[in-house]
């Protein structure tokens with residue numbers, strides 16, 4: 215397989231839910247090693263886009279390639295997913311390590327967990343710094359700690375791409391900052407797609423930004439200001455600029471569809 219393939223390639227993607235068009239003609243190339251932040255208003259289609267990438271929602275039209283694979287069953291093996299709403303029954307007796315190792319399910323060849331599974335479990339707990347919580351019951355954890363458990367669960371399968379849907383929605387700003395540091399660290403090895411309303415926080419870490427409100431923000435060669443995004447796409451943004459506030463759209467593989475390499 216060619217080495218210069220993109221992590222994810224989306225072409226002319228249309229998705230309807232209950233007869234309503236939710237995603238319209240989405241074209242998006244995500245390069246390997248990217249840290250893409252997707253912002254947009256409630257109901258703009260962000261979660262739908264992630265679920266469609268995962269093959270949980272079938273598009274009306276268009277194609278998605280993951281690490282060069284058109285076949286979703288092959289492509290999905292490259293992805294770790296942290297969903298927007300993960301409900302745990304607080305009384306359900308399951309420990310942190312039991313939840314995390316569930317992420318190996320798709321990788322197992324036998325019923326029992328192998329030594330390799332255990333090793334990946336240890337690594338994942340170490341990476342997200344929750345080794346000390348491994349024996350705790352999931353229901354006892356704080357919201358922020360639970361988010362790390364979910365990231366660990368996504369990491370045990372050794373993904374090349376991590377999709378995260380609003381992972382810091384229920385965490386305070388200190389916890390969120392630590393969490394973004396963690397993502398930044400993981401981004402050394404893993405391509406990250408992060409959906410969040412919190413553009414001020416993610417702006418410090420992401421390498422590129424897309425704005426989604428049925429259409430994916432696409433405006434070639436123009437400087438993007440928060441006002442412009444607000445006006446055109448009704449994206450609620452509270453932008454704290456770190457350093458240089460110029461956000462320039464650059465063409466990428468001939469497709470001008472999101473802001474790349476922003477200097478913040």
Ligand SMILES: Nc1ncnc2c1ncn2[C@@H]1O[C@H](COP(=O)(O)OP(=O)(O)OP(=O)(O)O)[C@@H](O)[C@H]1O
Pocket residue numbers: 231232236254255256257258259260261262263298
């Ligand atoms: N299973 C479903 N059946 C029908 N409509 C749905 C379904 N899931 C989502 N929708 C609709 O699709 C649109 C996009 O929803 P989606 O959850 O993708 O938005 P979002 O950008 O993730 O919003 P938020 O920021 O609130 O999480 C919304 O209008 C929503 O009501």
Ligand SMILES: [Mg+2]
Pocket residue numbers: 260261262298379
């Ligand atoms: Mg959502």
